[in-house]
Amino acid sequence: ESIKVGMLVTLSGPPGALGGQSRDGFQLALEELGGKMGGQDVEFIVEDDELKPEVALSKANSLIERDSVDFVVGTIFSNMLAAVFKPVTQSETFLISPNAGPSTFAGKNCNPYFFVTSYQNNQNFETLGKYAEAAGIKKAFFLAPNYQAGRDQAEGFRKHFTGEVVEELYTPLGHKDFSAEIAQMAASDAEALFTFMPGGMGVRLVKQFRAAGLADRMKFYSAFTVDETTLPAQQDDAVGFFGATNWAPNLDTPQNKAFVAAFEAKYGYVPGGYAMQGYDTAMLINAAVEAVGGDLSDKDAVRAALKAADFTSLRGDFSFNNNHYPVQDFYLLQVAKRDDGKYQTEIVEKVFDDYADGFAESCPM
C-alpha cells in the first residue's frame, strides 16, 4: 500500500513558473520526509493543466479515476479550480489548493472535501487596504488586469480602506505597454499606486513605472506583482517596492530558515510563496496521514486530521477556519537586494494577526 498524491498545477507557458515552485516545494518536503508519509511510500504524480479548463478537467479525471489518488493538490489559478472543483469533490477525493483561494468556495459553496493552504484571494489586498488606511494614505490609484481576480482585489482593497480611489483602471490580460496607464498615474493626484499585475505583466509594469520616473513620486504597493517569480526579471527596478502576503523568505523562524536554505541549495533560486505553500501542503497531508495511522478509508477521520493542521507551518501560526481556508498572519513586504546579489521580498511589518477571511461566516460547515 502506498499513498497517492496527484498534483494538478499550471506548468505550461510563463505562468508555469508558479506551478513549478509549487511542485518544487512539495517535492522538497517529500524528500525531507524520506519519501514517506505516515510510514507509507508516497507516489507523487504531477499533471499540467496548461491553464485550460478542459485540460484541467481531463487531468483531474485521470488523477481520480485512472490513478485513484488519495489527494489532489491543485490548482494555482482560480479558473482552473472552478473547472475541477465539482468532479474532484464529488468523487470524495480531498482537494487541497496550494494557491487558488477564490471566494466562490469559501462561503456557501464551501465543501467538506476542499481545503486551501494559501489564503482567500482577496486577503492580500485586504492587507494592503488595511495598511494604507493605517498609514494615512488618502488617495490611491488602483490598477489591475480586467478579470475576476483583478476585480476581487479591488473589492478586497476597499474592505478596510476608507480613502479615495481616484482611479480604478483595468487593463487587458497580458497587457504589454503601460504608457497610457502611467500617463494617467502621472496626471492624477494619487499618493500611491496599488496594483495587482501577476507574471510578465508585473515585470513590464515595474520596468516602465520606474523608467517613467514615477517611483520617485508615488509609492508602489502590490500583491502578486513583485515576488520571487518575477524579481529575477525586475531586479533593481523593483527594489523598494511593496508587496503583501502571508510570508516572506526572510521570516524569522528556524523551520523557515532551514527551508529557504535547503530550497536554494536544491533548486538554485529563491523560493516564493508558491514554494512555501507547496511545502506546507505536503506537511499538512503528512500530518493527517500520520494522525489516521495511514488508514485513508475513513474520510471523516482524514478530514478531521486535515482540519487539525497538526504541523509546523513555515509561516508560523496556521490553522483552518470552519470553511477550510487558513487563519494566519499577513505582512507588508518590501523588495530588497540581498548580499549575494539575489532579490527577495522581506517583511516590513505585520498587518494582520491570525486573520480570517470574511466569507467563512456564510459557510455552513
Place this chain on the structure above:
Amino acid sequence: MLVIEDLSASYAGAPALFDVSLSVGEGEVATLMGRNGMGKTTTIRAMMGMMPGVGGAVTGGRVQFKGADLTGAASYRVAKAGIGLVPEGRQVFPTLSVEENLIATARDGGRWSLGEVYTFFPRLQERKTQAAAQLSGGEQQMLAIGRALMTNPTLLVLDEATEGLAPLIRAEIWERLAELKRAGQSILVVDKDVTALRSLADRHVILEKGHVVWRGDAKDLEADPDVVDRYLHL
C-alpha cells in the same frame, strides 16, 4: 539552336505527350499546330521545365538549346538560357502595374527596351501605371508579349499570343514577327491563324493526341497545301 528529341510528358501520371521531336534553327520560325487539347502547350511546358508547376512531369526525351542540355532543368534556367515565353492565357502579374510587369523580369542585352515596347504597343504606354489585372484582355495580351520581349530572348516562344487581339494589331504583330525573323530572331509559335503562319514559318509540326502526325518545311507545305486542313479537320 533548339533541339527537342523524343519528348514525353504526363499530367498526374496520365501521359499527354509521346516522343515529340522538333527543332528550331538560328533565325528560323517554327510552328506547332493541332486542334484544341492535342498537346501544343504541353510541348512548350515540357520544354520550358514548367511541368512540375502544373502537376505534371517530363517522362522522357531531351531538350537542347544552343548546345546546352536543358532536359528537366528548372524553368528559370531555361529562360535564362535565352528563351522568352508568351504563355497561353497571358498570365500577366495581376498586382503589378503595366510598367512593373515589363521591367520586373527584364534582361538587358538586346534591342528591346521599355521605349521600344511602348513604341510597339502605344496602348501600353497609355496605361502604364494601371494594375495589369485591370487591363482589357487584349491589353493583357500585348503586355505578355512585351514582357517576353523585354527579356531579349534568342528564341521567342509564342503560345496563342494573338488571342483576343484586334485584327489591326494582329496583322501588325505578324508583320513585326516577320521583321524580327529577318533580323535573325528565332521563333517558335503556336497559333490558330494558319494563313499567317504559312507565310511566316520555315517549318511546321502538327500534333494529334500528343503525337507528331506531320512535319515538314515551308516547301513541303507548298507542295501539299491541303495537309494542314486535313489534319486540323477543316
Place this chain on the structure above:
Amino acid sequence: MSSPILRLAGLHKSFGALVATDNVTLDLSPGECHALIGPNGAGKTTLIHQISGVLKPDAGRIFFAEQDVTDAAPHERAQLGMARSFQITSIIPGFTVLENVALAAQARSGSSFRFFGRAKAETALNDAAIQALTIVGLEARRDTVAGSLSHGEKRSLELAIALAMAPKALILDEPMAGMGREESARLITTLRELKSRVPILLVEHDMEAVFALADRVSVLVYGRVIASGAPEEIRADPEVRSAYLGEDAA
C-alpha cells in the same frame, strides 16, 4: 421586329480619368445577333460587365426583358434569363466538365435550397448538361476535371455553361478566342441556328465569325459607339477600317 430584349440607354462608366463607357445606347432584338467590335481596350468587356451586373454604371439605365435591371445583382439578372460568357475563362476548375454544366442547368430548374438528395443523380440536370456539351463538342470529356482541360477546351466549356442556362439572351465575350479553327467553325454553325431562338450580343475579334453571324454590328472606340449598322456598311466604313479592321480587311 418586336421590342428589344436588352436595351442600354446612355450608359456611362469611368475608371478615374479613363472613360470606358461613354454614353452608350444599344439594343438587342429578338432573333438577331448583334456584334460589338472595337479595338482592344475600347470598353467592350466593361460594357458586358455592366450589362451582367458585375460593374455598376455611373449613369444610364439597363433594361432586360422589359425590366429596369440597372440596380439588380448579377444573380438576379441571370435568373431573368441573361446568360453571359467571360472573356477570361471562368469555370469551376475542381468540378468535372459535366458538373460544371449541370450546375448551370440547376440554376434554371427549381430551387437549389434543397439540402437532401444527390444532385449528381438528377438525370434531368445531367441530360441538359450533356446536350450543351454535345453542342460544343466536349461530351467525350465530360468526366474530366475541368481544371485540367486544355485552354481551348476550357473556352468551349465556358460556352457550354452559358448554353445550359437555357437563356433568353446570350451575351458572349470573345467566345472564339482560344478555340481552334475547327471548333470555331462548328461554333459558328451552332450560333447561327441558335440566334433565331436566343438573341445574341456578340463581342468578337474574329471577323470571320462576326461577318458570318451578325445581323447588326456596332463599333465601339474609346467607349463610344462610332458606327452601327449592317455588316456590309460597317465593313466599308473608312473610320472603322482605320480604327479597327485594317486596310486589307475585306
Place this chain on the structure above:
Amino acid sequence: MKDALEQATSGGGKVSRDWGAIAPAVLVFALLALGPLAAEAYGGAYLTSLLMRMMLLAIAAISLDLLIGQGGMVSFGHAAFIGLGAYVAGIMITEGAADLAMILPMAIVASTVFAVVTGAISLRTSGVYFIMITLAFGQMLFFTASSLSAYGGDDGLTLWERSTVFGFDLLSSNVTLYYLILVTLIGAYALVGALVGSRFGRVLRAAKENPTRVEALGFSVFSYRLTAYVIAGVMAGVAGVLMANQAEFVSPSTLAWQRSGELIIMVVLGGMGLRNGALLGAVALVALEETLSSITHDWRLIFGPLLVLTVLYAKTGLAGVADAWVARLWRRA
C-alpha cells in the same frame, strides 16, 4: 447487353465505393459505441469524459468543415458558437430553467441570431479578411463572456446540476449523456454528408472555387453562404449545450480564439472537405494531445514537429490517407 452489364457493374461499384467512403467513420463510431464498456475496464469516467469531449469537438469540427471544406469560409470564430450554446445552457441551468426542452431551442435561436448578424457582415468579405472578421466577432463575444461577473466572469461558472430531459433526470448518468452525444455526432456527420451531395452543397462548393461564375449563373452566393454559416453555427451551438452538461462547467475559454484555432487545426489535419476529415482530425488531435501530454510535460516538442510532418507528408490529411487505405483494401477484397 454490354451497356446493361456495364451499368450493373458500375452500379455495384458505386455501392461499394459509397461504403468505402464512410468506412473509416463507421469504424470510429463503432469504437466509440464501445467506449463506456471499455471505460468499465480501464480509466472509468476519465475515459468516458475524454471520449465525450472528443465527440463534442468532432461535432463542432464537422460543422466547421461545412464552412471551410465546402464553402471556403474559414471561420476563425467558430468556437463562439460552442461558447454561446454552453453559456445558454450554463445560465439557464443556473437560473433554474434546466430542461433540455427549453435550453436547446433557446440555444438554437441564440446561435441563429448570432450567425445571421455576424454572418451577414462577415460575408461581405472573403479569404483572409473573412478569417479575421470572424475572429473579431469571436473576440467580442469572448470579452463579453469574460465580463459576465454574475456568471463567474473569466473564472467560469460551475454547474451544480445537469439538464433534465422533459423533466426526467437522464443526463446525470454519464452513460446516457455519452450515447446522446454519440447519436448527435452521427447525426451531424450524416447531415453534413447529405448537405454536401445535395443541390445546396453543389452550389456552395462551386462558390468556393469561383463565386463570380456562380453568381453569373443566377445563384445568390451570399444567401447560400449565409445559410451554411447558420447551419454550422447552430450545430456548434448544440455541441456547446452538450459540452456544458458534460463538463458541468462553462468558461470564456470555451470561446477563446485559441479554441477556434484548434477547430481549424482539426479540420485541416483531418483533410479539408473530405467526408471523414473533420471527424478523424478531431479524434486524432484529442487522442494525440492526451497521449503525448501523459508521457511528458514537454509534449509540444514532439507534437509540433508531428503536425509539421503531417502537413508535409500527408498532403490530403488523415482522411485522405485513410481513404487510400480503404481503396487498397477494397481492391484486394
Place this chain on the structure above:
Amino acid sequence: MSTTLLLIQLLNGLQLGVLLFLIAAGLTLVFGVMGFINLAHGVQYMVGAYLAVAFYGVTEHFLAAMVLALLAALAIGLALEFLVFRRLYHRDHLDQVLATFGVILFLNQAAKTIFGPTPLILPTPEWLDGSFLLVEGLLYPWYRIAVIVAGLAVAALLYVLVRHTKVGMLVRAGAANPQMVSALGVDIERLFMIVFGFGAMLAGFAGVLAAPIFSVEPGMGDDLLIVAFVVIIIGGIGSIKGAFIAALLVGLVDTLGRTLATDAMKLFFDVSSANQIGPALASMLIYILMAAVLFFRPTGLFPAKGMA
C-alpha cells in the same frame, strides 16, 4: 481629462502604433506581400528576444548582442525555410496555418525548456538609458524614442524595397504567379528564401528592440501575432503604407480606448457597471475597429490593386 493628458495619450498611441508596425513588419513582407500565412512570425519575434538575452549574457554589450541575435535569427529563419516552409509556398493557405502552428508549439516549448518559464529581461543599452522630461512629473525614456526611430526606418525601408525595387516587384509577382516568374528567368525559390530570411530577421529585430521594454517570456509573441494580423488586415493585404497607417490607428484606438472607455461608460451607467463594461469594451475596440473597417471596405483601407 486635461488637454495635456490627452496629448500625451495621443503620443502614447502613436508610439504604440509604431511599435506595432515594427512587430508586424516582417509579417507584412512574408504574409502581406509574399502571400505566405506565417503564424510562426510571433515565435520568430520571441526567438529574437531570447537570442538577444542569451548573447547579452555572453557579450554584455547591447549592440553586439543585437547583431549576433539578428544573424542567429536569420539562420534559424533560413533553416525553417529550408526544412519546412519552402515546401508549402504552393500549398493551400490552411496547410501553411497548420504547419506554422506546429512550429509555434515547438519553439514556444523549446524556449521554455531551455530558458525556463520565468520572464527574463534585456537591459536597456547604457547610452540610451536616460530619459527626458516630457511634462512635469513624467519622464520619457530615450530608448523609446530610439524604438520609434527604428520603426519609422523599417517602414521606410520596406516601402522602398517593396514598391520601388526590382526585388519588390518580383516578390509581388511571385506571390501571384511563381511559375510564371520562374518561366521568365528568375529563381523564385531562392528569392522567396531570401525574403523569408529577411522577414525572420525583421521579426527578430522587433523582438530584440522590444525586449528591454517588455518582458521576455515563452509565448510572448502569441497575442502580438494576432494584433499584427489585425494591423495588416485593416491596412489591406500587401500594402506597406496601409499596414503603417493601420498600426498607428490601432495604437491610437487601443490607447485612447483604454483611457476613455470607462469614463465614457460612466456617462451611461453607474460607476461599477462602467468599471465592468468599460474595460471589456476597451479590449474589444481593436476588433470592433477591424470589423467596422471591413464592413465598409471589405479588403482593408489600402487594398493592393488587382488582388484576386
